[in-house]
Amino acid sequence: MNNATISIIVPVYNIEKYLEKSVESLVNQTYKNLEIILIDDGSTDNSPQICDSLAKKDSRIKVIHQPNKGVSAARNAGIQIADGDYIGFCDGDDTADEDMFEFLYNIAVSDNADIAMCDVRIVFENGEVRDTTTGEHKIWNDKESFLADFLKGSVNMATYTKLFRADICSDVRFPENRKTNEDKFYCFSAALNAEKFSIKSEPKYTYYRRAGSSSITEFSEKYFDCVYLADKIIEITKETHPALSENADCNKLLTVLRVYKLMYMRNGLDKFKSKANELVDYVRAFDKKTAKKYLNKKDLIRFFVLRTSKPLFFFMTKHFDKY
Secondary structure (H helix, E strand, O other): OOOOOEEEEEEEOOOOOOHHHHHHHHHOOOOOOEEEEEEEEOOOOOHHHHHHHHHHHOOOEEEEEEOOOOHHHHHHHHHHHOOOOEEEEOOOOOEEOOOHHHHHHHHHHHOOOOEEEEEEEEEEOOOOEEOOOOOOEEEEOOHHHHHHHHHOOOOOOOHHHEEEEHHHHOOOOOOOOOOOOHHHHHHHHHHOOOOOEEEEEEEEEEEEEOOOOOOOOOOOHHHHHHHHHHHHHHHHHHHHOHHHHHHHHHHHHHHHHHHHHHHHHOOOOOOOHHHHHHHHHHHHHOOHHHHHHHOOHHHHHHHHHHHHOHHHHHHHHHHOOOO
């Protein structure tokens, strides 16, 4: 086994029911040269005590206790002290397959990738498992081709499916003043420092969607952070990779379509009526030729339906497009 160390950063906030199982999935990894960093972000349940207890059982576990600052600040605190050659992430209420980090490390080494990727399975409370992985092994040998795929949504935006070479992350941090889509912005920022990327689309991480989780709660103002960060990506892309400007514009379009869909599904249209109208106006003003050039068939249907009829968009979302 190679001597490279992998630092796995785990934000922890009031997840006492799930924390031990999550950390156990990391402790039992087939790749043993790990540094597991648990960041207790001001938890008010028994999570702090569980973190300390787990650290006593395994010398590879480090614990940071800090006042509640949010998940981005927690991850940034972990990055700040990480000593590994590679950096990975795991949410403290999810689990990693026992060979996940060996799998990712082998991809990174064999393909000489700065960012190595796997895929995710989603488990719902009713026992339903959603797995859309393909088994595809794809390598991007240049930054712009990867960014083009990333911006059009062909690459999973989550940090927990990726292993980053640590030196490309030295100046990359999560946006602490934003509460959602921070993963996507971090991955985009890290990719700007990378040159080679590789994915094997196999599910090695289990993401649990539970009642009360941020993924299924009622719509709140935090989701507008998605649009804000999409605008930031446009700004950065136009400065660093102007050839991808239209890709970045379409990334914002996809973001707006997703946020508007969430507003409908999670009772946000009446509460944020003016903002909802602003999003629809953006979609209706967007250049159709550019949308046709970059959007896949499903997203293009969403785009044209919302331009044409909000009631039809709602009907389609309710009956055919809830995910």
